[in-house]
Amino acid sequence: MAYELHYWPMLQGRGEFVRLALEDAGADYVDVARGSEADGQGIGALTRFLEDPSIPRPAFAPPVLRDGDTLVGQTAAILLYLGPRLGLVGDAEADRIWTHQIQLTIADVVAEAHDTHHPIAVSLAYEEQKPEAARRAQAFRRDRIPEFLAWFEHILDRNDGRHLVGDRVTYADLSLFQLVDGLLYAFPKAAAAALAASPKVASLHGAIPERPRLAAYLASPRRIPFNQQGIFRRYPELDA
Amino acid sequence: MAYELHYWPMLQGRGEFVRLALEDAGADYVDVARGSEADGQGIGALTRFLEDPSIPRPAFAPPVLRDGDTLVGQTAAILLYLGPRLGLVGDAEADRIWTHQIQLTIADVVAEAHDTHHPIAVSLAYEEQKPEAARRAQAFRRDRIPEFLAWFEHILDRNDGRHLVGDRVTYADLSLFQLVDGLLYAFPKAAAAALAASPKVASLHGAIPERPRLAAYLASPRRIPFNQQGIFRRYPELDA
Structure with a gap:
């Protein structure tokens, strides 16, 4: 089914x-x-x-x-x-829990990225919280994007340099691709600068969409484009 | 070990x-x-x-x-x-994943509670983000505490009324106790009002600390009191 x-x-x-x-x-x-x-x-x-x-x-x-x-x-x-x-995670319990731990850290970054445009309340529009958003986005760009990408770079480096866990792609790798893709959409300048210091993360972001089924998906109408309703939104003033 | x-x-x-x-x-x-x-x-x-x-x-x-x-x-x-x-979760995979799903939702509330006093940046002190904190706390008190407690009440009600999953205590019940305890510390007025509408959540919060080993722990010096360094902080102006 x-x-x-x-x-x-x-x-x-x-x-x-x-x-x-x-x-x-x-x-x-x-x-x-x-x-x-x-x-x-x-x-x-x-x-x-x-x-x-x-x-x-x-x-x-x-x-x-x-x-x-x-x-x-x-x-x-x-x-x-x-x-x-x-088939997107290893068999050993230690590998599974580590993959999940990475996923939860990705979820933390996602929540913080969301809150750059909604720092006060999800029930308010961005336009109702713009000054607060500007402050929160500044801290996210300056501190948090570099801190998180440095951690992903470090754990890639501690593994084989190409995968987050083990020697093949897990769901965490797919999610890291999506996170980086979203950061590059929402914060093109800040994310590019942070990626320059995280070459293994940048390589993973380049390699994942070359996987045949993902390449087909990303080129299809099933892939919804980034837009101003999602988590990652491009407000140029938040990437100033 | x-x-x-x-x-x-x-x-x-x-x-x-x-x-x-x-x-x-x-x-x-x-x-x-x-x-x-x-x-x-x-x-x-x-x-x-x-x-x-x-x-x-x-x-x-x-x-x-x-x-x-x-x-x-x-x-x-x-x-x-x-x-x-x-021994703090059921054996069936469906029970384990549901318990974990609840735990992740508790983690979401915890993160939102934290951000009421740090809505802009963890690198800044509360005193550097007080106006934003006042706004965020207002939305958290008015919308989010009631929404989340209503959900916990509903899923308790859909189960046996006393446990979140199955017929005995899981780690999610312990965590819900801690969440409610923290909300009552940080937002005594708002949390009490929301709990009045969530009697099963209130009962669980009362029952968990009567478990003998937890009662001993909570009365011991091993239990650190709530304070102004943790996630749940009592700033009266944030519970106005």
Whole structure:
């Protein structure tokens, strides 16, 4: 049975980390909210799913993966669940937990990147928190992007220089590609400067999209372009 | 061999979620940075550990758990690792991933609670970001505390009303106790109001510290009091 991904249809967001894993593995999946209403899919199906009071284990927020009777929410938990099933993580427990630890650190950067344009409240528009966003983005560019990229560079260096864990691609590598891609979109100047000091991270970011299934995905209409609704948004004043 | 917890010695912080699990299980562990320098422990040992370039899989930040040769960082990943070993999670994969999903949602609330006093940058003091903190705290009190507590109430209700998962205490229950305890410390007025609408969450918060080993821990000097260095800080102006 196909996996079902329940996520917003108009943005990459956190769902994109799951899409990349499913696409790289060539998995059979339905991106529910992007299907047609005629097939019982679309945004209406997502809304009904999120509000369904009969679900015994409802997630706080999407993305949610359905695998038969099992529902999993929280991006990192979804990848923890999918990793072994998609062949995107090693077999040893120590490798699996380390891969997950890296994923959780990526999730931390993602949350901080989001908060550069929403430092006060998700319930307010960016335009209602611009001065605070400018301050937070400055600290993110100056301190946090370099600190996090230096850590990814260091752990790549401590491994084989090309993969985060072991000698083949895991879901964490796919997610690091997505993180760097998003940072380059949102903060082209600051991210490029930090990547110049992190050559192994830059190489990984270049190598991942050459994987055949990912190359096909990224060139397809299934890959939603970055836009001003997602986590990574290009406000030039936040990359000044 | 005893577990080693590597974490800041002067605050509860994220390490407290790990301490609660270890204490509730009666596990043999060393809280390294709180030991004596004469025994090779203390803050010096923590600093040396965090800066040790020979560690093949260094964490981005503490807490870090050592179990023999295995190091695990990221609070939720540590609990994922410890859960089965301490008998604090069910056996079925579906139960384990759901428990972890809840833990990750708790981690999200913790990060948001932290950012009420640090909405701009961790590198700045609270006093350097007070106006922004006031705005962020207002949104957190008004929107986020009620939203998150309503979700915990709902999933308790969908389960047995007393435990988050299954019919016995998991590490997620211990963590929800700690989250609520922290919210009540930092936002006594707002948290009490939200808890009045979440009676099952309030009951869980009352029941967990009655567990004998936890009661002994909480009454001991091993439990660091809440203070103005941790995640949960009492600034009356942020609970106005």
